Amino acid sequence: xxxxxxxxxxxxxxxxxxxxxxxxxxxxxxxxxxxxxxxxxxxxxxxxxxxxxxxxxxxxxxxxxxxxxxxxxxxxxxxxxxxxxxxxxxxxxxxxxxxxxxxxxxxxxxxxxxxxxxx
Numbered sequence: 001x002x003x004x005x006x007x008x009x010x011x012x013x014x015x016x017x018x019x020x021x022x023x024x025x026x027x028x029x030x031x032x033x034x035x036x037x038x039x040x041x042x043x044x045x046x047x048x049x050x051x052x053x054x055x056x057x058x059x060x061x062x063x064x065x066x067x068x069x070x071x072x073x074x075x076x077x078x079x080x081x082x083x084x085x086x087x088x089x090x091x092x093x094x095x096x097x098x099x100x101x102x103x104x105x106x107x108x109x110x111x112x113x114x115x116x117x118x119x
Contacts, residue, residue, distance in 0.1 A: 015108040022101030030094030036087030041079040043072035050075055 042049045045056030050072040058068040070078075 015104065019101045019105045019108070022097055022104060026094045026096070026098030026101060028094070029097060030091050033087045033090030033092075033094055036090060037084050039083070041076060041083055043075040044079060045075060 043054075044050065045054070050056060052072055054072050056070055056072075056075055057066050059066055
């Protein structure tokens with residue numbers, strides 16, 4: 001009695017687990033990135049949430065003068081642009097994980113040993 005059938009089964013079991021983990025992680029990370037892109041952020045002035053119609057002023061530390069003044073809508077748009085940028089990076093990373101899972105599955109099928117060949 002040989003251990004070859006058991007060895008092959010454990011190799012396929014390991015590959016299937018790796019493929020499933022990569023696919024699940026890729027899909028989950030992609031969905032997190034999609035949520036980052038779709039959600040609308042609050043308008044922030046520093047760490048304070050701005051209400052509609054409020055103005056936010058930035059001051060220079062060296063001179064003490066106002067360097068920038070913007071409203072709540074512009075503050076939300078600034079944050080939305082940054083959030084969208086990082087959201088697309090997260091979506092791309094999730095896609096890469098998913099493609100890695102597909103690649104491992106394709107390589108496992110392509111280079112599997114034929115049971116008729118023997119050892």
